[in-house]
Amino acid sequence: MSNQSESPNPTSSSNKITLKTSDNEVFEVEEAVAMKFCTVKQYFDDENNNNVTSGTSTTLIPLPNVESHPLAILITYCKKHLEIKANNADNKKEMEIDMEHYEREFLKNVMPQELTELILAANYLNFKEALDFFCRAVASAIQNKSVEYVRKFFGLESDFKPGEEEKLREEFAWSFEGVDED
């Protein structure tokens, strides 16, 4: 709690880092935001180690596996995440409440088909909080739902041989008890 002064409000830090996506869009983000992406942090640290003299932050970091659309969403999420953390530096409970509220609102603007690319991008960037958040989002969307509902939600088709599915359903009958109405 006492070392608050050592970690200044992340949104006010001035150093910028430039990220370039696979579709050649360039994003300039604050260092605090970029450092939440562990893949970027790793790259950044390596660069700094190899080239001690380059104190200025002119680095352009290529992200060949991330498109601009999910990256923009992840940056927004990350900024807000840091902001909420900074605003509630000494009250964990408050922070969780704010975060939960924000995440609920956030998801209202996310389409299910976007979640997949967000998960892939968060995974590639090694941005743990976002990865868990989006995976949890998918999990709770199918929680307590029938197989038919989940297939439709994901857009999956059964590829079992005739009889195979019935056998599995029998074996795992206990897992289908009491699911929600579709």
Added chain:
Amino acid sequence: MKRQRIETEARERRERQRIERVERAEGRNVSSETCLSSVRQNAHAQTNADDNKDIISSLPDSLLTHILSFLSIRDSVSTSILSSRWRPLWALVPFLNLNQPSSKYIFKIHTPALEYFHFSGYLNGDDVLENLPNVVESVIQIEDCDSINDYAKRVWDFMGKLCNVISMELSIVTAQILCHGSNHEDRPTFHYLSSLKFCGSIWFEWYAWHAVRLLLCQAPKLQKLNIEHSFLLGSNLNKPNPFLEEPLDVPECMSSHLTTCLYRGFGGYEIEMELVRQILRAARVLQTMKITICSIPKLKNRPRFHKGLSKFHRSSQNCQIVFDNGYFA
């Protein structure tokens, strides 16, 4: 060189993932309920426009199992019927949270990939648990049962499958059940166990501390002992405890490995003081004894027991006693 570095990185990454999974496991129950009814709604909006578009299959298995790890075991198992690709996935989730509230189902667990195992509930005579050699972290909360002696043996056998566990949490009730089978011949030894936590009311039954000590004897390399005492009405806090009076035959870990001991929910009672005194006397390499004080209003005379505790003889010269007042039981 480069290759070596990559290997080290891969190892570090695995270790990080392991730690993250533990953290997630801890946070799991809190937040999964709250979000996402909205994604379902979006799904309805979407289905008309864009029917039957596969939105999930581009994810690799590792991410699909990551998603499954946020589901209950029941929901996770039911995904095995989605398609042949999904069929084996649930068994690859390294985390299993099994709640067995009644004897209605018999379980058979054969999942060698499992790393985190959380079991709560009743243990049937016909339940089968295969060896779980990769489980590093486990939470066991066994429910009580009337015919205690046979049951205790069953619970010991069950625990024996977790042969390589590193970090374990037990309910006090589980420890008490195990205590009833203390003459069981094949009591497992947990050679890798380094962190052991007990949760529950340690002063409700006379012999609970005895049960804790019995388990300490099975963990020769234990470094961290964590007691999270929750106050139960009717706890025998004000009476002397016969099990505390018997001479302390020191468990191996106490004299050679135990460096940290935490007691959460300290109320300042005589028997709690005695317990701390015995631990301080027995633990020869202890570095930290942390006491988190339960803020029930009774504790007006705090400075007195702070002082009392500080005066106790410590076998380890490097041992510090740390107090924390911020605990509301």
